[in-house]
Amino acid sequence: AQSVTQPDIHITVSEGASLELRCNYSYGATPYLFWYVQSPGQGLQLLLKYFSGDTLVQGIKGFEAEFKRSQSSFNLRKPSVHWSDAAEYFCALFTSGTYKYIFGTGTRLKVLA
């Protein structure tokens, strides 16, 4: 069955520190993968997406993600976190078989000043 797992419910980092949010997926075919960010009281906004090609994907706000097929992972990274990055982050998988998105349960990021 297709699924998306975000193992970390909460992560706390200090401002200026590096960040890595984990995402693992289960899907038999080539995945279409996304990372979305949700600021408090807002809808979701796309950070980046992977369809094919280069496995290191650049997104908005200085984020990047690396697709690793061997590990079924699509981890989100940022070299230096800003206080405004505090939000909830969702990994999502598009399944071409069912034509639907599957969202992970989210990781809430707290940034310490």
Next chain:
Amino acid sequence: NAGVTQTPKFRVLKTGQSMTLLCAQDMNHEYMYWYRQDPGMGLRLIHYSVGEGTTAKGEVPDGYNVSRLKKQNFLLGLESAAPSQTSVYFCASSLRPDNEQFFGPGTRLTVL
């Protein structure tokens, strides 16, 4: 462009009452979606539409109905609200199913 808008932003219902949530998009997108977001469960798809006049069930459709009479609007109805439907509801739209989804700001619904 307003993008995706949702009406209302907040609503409190009593058990058994009915209501309709309205989603509107001005991007000429074919695909529209209704999700509910509950703590620790991420977003779960309620219903979706692949075009005007068509709707389909998602992961958690029970207790909800939808209609897409116009391309730009996607309505979510609760005929007899239950406390289990207390949630934040998000509407989204996309040009194609594998494209980025654009989300509305959400509707916070409380059923007492």
